[in-house]
Amino acid sequence: xxxxxxxxxxxxxxxxxxxxxxxxxxxxxxxxxxxxxxxxxxxxxxxxxxxxxxxxxxxxxxxxxxxxxxxxxxxxxxxxxxxxxxxxxxxxxxxxxxxxxxxxxxxxxxxxxxxxxxxxxxxxxxxxxxxx
Numbered sequence: 001x002x003x004x005x006x007x008x009x010x011x012x013x014x015x016x017x018x019x020x021x022x023x024x025x026x027x028x029x030x031x032x033x034x035x036x037x038x039x040x041x042x043x044x045x046x047x048x049x050x051x052x053x054x055x056x057x058x059x060x061x062x063x064x065x066x067x068x069x070x071x072x073x074x075x076x077x078x079x080x081x082x083x084x085x086x087x088x089x090x091x092x093x094x095x096x097x098x099x100x101x102x103x104x105x106x107x108x109x110x111x112x113x114x115x116x117x118x119x120x121x122x123x124x125x126x127x128x129x130x131x132x
């Protein structure tokens with residue numbers, strides 16, 4: 001069992017940048033399995049959508065088309081923390097951002113990694129607001 005906790009949300013102007021974090025505690029290391037962490041967001045009045053994902057043990061990441069080229073995920077293994085750097089933000093990026101984590105066997109990142117039902121463990125979310 002793992003526990004993700006988000007932090008770093010806030011308010012920025014259009015075109016600005018923000019870096020949010022997901023600290024994962026608990027049973028982060030399991031033999032034969034890799035920990036994958038994904039970011040999701042929920043716009044007001046809309047369903048939650050997958051944004052980006054990464055797994056330990058490799059450098060691969062996977063992004064939704066809506067954020068590709070603007071959002072970058074990185075991992076600090078020692079701190080069990082996943083970061084998401086967001087640049088060139090627009091009001092359309094305003095949402096509650098959630099971090100989800102779970103273990104998988106030999107995962108190959110793809111569309112499955114941005115589906116809510118893939119993950120069992122979720123954080124409480126951090127709000128990102130982009131407005132002038």
